[in-house]
Amino acid sequence: MSTAHPDLHAFGLTPAVTALAAVHPSHMRLGRVVRSDRGMAFVATGETLVAARPSTRLIKSADDGALPVVGDWVLLGGDESEPLVEVVLERMTxxxxxxxxxxxxxxxxxxxxxxxxxxxxxxxxxxxxxxxxxxxxxxxxxxxxxxxxxxxxxxxxxxxxxxxxxxxxxxxxxxxxxxxxxxxxxxxxxxxxxxxxxxxxxxxxxxxxxxxxxxxxxxxxxxxxxxxxxxxxxxxxxxxxxxxxxxxxxxxxTPGLRAVGMWDSAEGLAQAFSDIEEFAADCRFRDCRHEDEPGCAVRDAVERGDLPSRRLTSFRELQAEIAHVNAEIDVRSRQEKKREDKVQARAIKNYYKQGHGHR
Ligand SMILES: Nc1nc2c(ncn2[C@@H]2O[C@H](COP(=O)(O)OP(=O)(O)OP(=O)(O)O)[C@@H](O)[C@H]2O)c(=O)[nH]1
Ligand SMILES: [Mg+2]
Ligand SMILES: [Zn+2]
Missing domain, CATH: 3.40.50.300 (P-loop containing nucleotide triphosphate hydrolases)
Incomplete structure (x- = not known):
């Protein structure tokens, strides 16, 4: 079990974080990322501030977006001269x-x-x-x-x-x-x-x-x-x-955000537009897009003046943006899959070329 320094409470340590850390080997030190800059994470351990790079293993295993960011709880390994972030604990948010x-x-x-x-x-x-x-x-x-x-x-x-x-x-x-x-x-x-x-x-x-x-x-x-x-x-x-x-x-x-592009955030959109979702419960069709379908309770609400039409317009714009980004994500993962398949096919070919196998 990893032991936490008592002063980590000042950095927001909770029993949930302690429990997440507990399943990992105890030689690693728990800390919280206070800043992350060009691949370097600055980690508060409660005693001191450590500048650490993600370990090669973490870089290799990390999905897109899984490298340490500000607010992350991490486990540090490596040594004095080269501290490494070995684990990023599961994020609450x-x-x-x-x-x-x-x-x-x-x-x-x-x-x-x-x-x-x-x-x-x-x-x-x-x-x-x-x-x-x-x-x-x-x-x-x-x-x-x-x-x-x-x-x-x-x-x-x-x-x-x-x-x-x-x-x-x-x-x-x-x-x-x-x-x-x-x-x-x-x-x-x-x-x-x-x-x-x-x-x-x-x-x-x-x-x-x-x-x-x-x-x-x-x-x-x-x-x-x-x-x-x-x-x-x-x-x-x-x-x-x-x-x-x-x-x-x-x-x-945080620095001011210039562009706020939506990610795959359909759930967040539904919550941000819970007023529209409430009206939509009464639409005749469950998959109503609130465009020209008959029996659309959302458009009715706009006509009655219960929902500002700009609100519906924003909702549609953000929805379209999320659909677009999801399509891009699909294309990318297909391309990556193809590349992986190719690499694998080449490896298998080489294996047989080198005289392995039973042919
Ligand atoms: N009149 C007035 N000015 C304010 C108020 N709050 C902030 N300011 C001024 O607005 C300017 C910008 O404030 P900052 O706190 O630097 O803004 P920021 O959001 O941190 O900006 P970035 O770091 O660039 O993202 C400063 O000149 C502040 O003094 C306020 O309540 N009233
Ligand atoms: Mg500022
Ligand atoms: Zn509808």
Whole structure:
């Protein structure tokens, strides 16, 4: 059984994690990834911070997206001079998007997060489609999404903006904050009670790092300089990082996301659009696409004014995107299978060429 250092509790250690670690050989050290950078994982063991690479065995056995990411619980082997991540323990939750750099690949943004603060600024009217997309991604991760509308001090009608966002966020709490007036921050502390891990996602400049500082009660993260804050697309935060907070609980601050491509997240979509799913239960056909089928309860709801038509449009767009990515995943796995078959066929051929076999 792997033994855990007592100080790992500050990094969110739970009995469930201890149990997952217990089935592995005891010489390996348990730790949590606080940052992952170009293949190197920085792992808190409770005593110290270890920079470790994934072992060759882990790289070979790991599926797409299974290498260590921030928030992962891992087991370390190797030696002093070359520590290695030997095992990534099964994730309780994983926030995944389509890898913006490689087609038909997944990128895991963070693991083992309990609550995700989907952070959007109120300086302009909230971007509802973007919020819906991020909510689908978070629901799919298994973590609980919460919407945080920031910069209320810059909004002319924060109440109206909040109501609009509530309409696209069934099942998620919506908070309104201002770090200038210190409004709405205390309510967010409740998500840290019990030592949970929260993560912040959202566009660059939405005030994620500023919120982290407000929650910490001290400036532990660099935020964008107000005097320079006009530049678009400049990311102040450049890496995803897990930080234990002085008052308990942990937070993962992330760089602003430019693109949020859906992954294979049909379940998350259904949860993010549970209002549509409820209407759909009354559609005449079980596989109704809510397009031109007769007896469609979803289109009826739109006609009655019970469901905004933009909501149905977003749902369809995200659904189509997920179908597209699934088709790409299929093509890729077929190609990979073909390649594997070829390699195997060649190996068998060589085997016989070398005079083995009974022919
Ligand atoms: N007026 C006002 N400004 C805020 C508020 N919260 C954050 N800001 C400002 O918004 C700017 C961006 O804040 P950051 O916390 O750096 O934003 P971020 O989301 O971490 O950005 P990235 O790290 O680039 O993803 C900074 O100039 C903050 O001072 C707020 O409640 N009100
Ligand atoms: Mg930041
Ligand atoms: Zn229908």
């Amino acid at each position: 994983a926030i995944m998007r389509r890898d913006p750099g490689r087609s038909a690949r997944v990128q895991v943004l963070a693991a083992n997060v309990d609550t995700v603060l989907v952070t959007h600024p109120l300086a302009d009217a909230p971007n509802l489609s973007r919020i819906e997309r991020e909510l689908a991604l978070v629901w799919d991760s298994g973590a609980q999404p919460v919407v945080v509308l920031t910069k209320a001090d810059l909004s002319s009608d924060a109440g109206a903006a909040r109501a609009a966002v509530e309409g696209v966020a069934p099942g998620a709490d919506v908070h309104v904050t201002s770090t200038v007036d210190h409004d709405g921050i205390d309510e967010l502390q409740e998500y840290l009670v019990g030592g949970g891990t929260i993560a912040l996602i959202g566009p660059s400049g939405s005030g994620k790092s500023t919120l982290v500082n407000a929650l910490a009660g001290e400036d532990i993260r660099a935020t964008r300089d107000v005097r320079l804050s006009d530049g678009r697309g400049r990311h102040t935060t450049v890496s995803r990082e897990l930080i234990p907070l002085p008052g308990g609980g942990l937070v993962i601050d």
